[in-house]
Amino acid sequence: MRSEKFVEMLGLMPEGPAPAEASERLREQLDASGRYWFHDVSGDGTRYEMNGRRHGIAFARGIVELRPDGLVVVRVETGQRVAPELERATRKLFSCYSSRLKVPGLAVEDGRAVFVTEPFDALEGRRDVEEVLGLALSTVHAFAGVMLALDAGAEPWTLIDYDEPGDGGDDDSGETIAPRQRVGSEPGPDFARELRRRLEALVAQRRAEDEATEERA
Known part of the structure; x- marks a missing residue:
């Protein structure tokens, strides 16, 4: 048995901050943010929401939830629908991507793509909110x-290396997980052109495959 589990069973684990203290400390941390504006939708400091516009994803909503045990969960709800027939493949892709991230969390919930972290200590831990x-x-x-890309007809296996260099992901140092850009800026025209080019290529490929299938029939 792991020692911390044994100590926890004995009731000797140190207690976290009281709920009121935890919510106050979290509020102070978020108020000090120079990058984001948070709205306390709960009214008691346990749930905050913000918009992803400054990261070039205005369609997404960031959520910070403080649990009764003092731990925090960060969510990003994208609103992007996952077709039922693609849900299994998308889950596998997300699991593959998350295994290479500093903070994993890509998932599918209720037919939509989301990012949700494991509960973590944002008050005393290594990373803040x-x-x-x-x-x-x-x-x-x-x-x-x-x-x-999936909606355009790309085969899921072709997207395994989507986050490799040149595809908007990590470099060899593993220090980034997104294209380098100034915080708060919108995606540049190069990013948009590349995404459009890839989608057009995928659509053309799918159309050619369909035509080939019809000719064989």
Whole structure:
């Protein structure tokens, strides 16, 4: 048995901050943010929401939830629908992508693409809310084109290396998980042109395959 589990069973694990103290400390942390504006939708400091526009993903909504145990969960709801027939493949793709991320969290919930972290200590831990939220938003930005590519007819296996260099992902140092751009800026024209080029190529490929199938029939 792991020692921390044994100590927890004995009731000797140190207690986290009281709920009121935790919510106040989280509020102070978010108020000090120079990058994001948070709205306390709960009214008691346990749930905050923000818009992803400054990361070039205005369609996404960032959510910070404080649990009763003092741990925090960061979510990014993209609103991107996952076709039922593609859900299994998308889950596998997301699992593959997440295994290479600093903060994993890509998932499919209720037929939509989301990013959700495991509960973490944002008050005393290694990463605060702003850093984790920034990584989450950057990840959603980097992989937003996956759903478009799948809808355009791309085979899921062709997207395994979507986050490799040249595809808007990590470089060899593993220090980034999204295309380099100034915080708060919109995606540049090169990114948009490349995404459009890839989608057009995918559509053309799918059309050619369909025509070939019809000719054989």
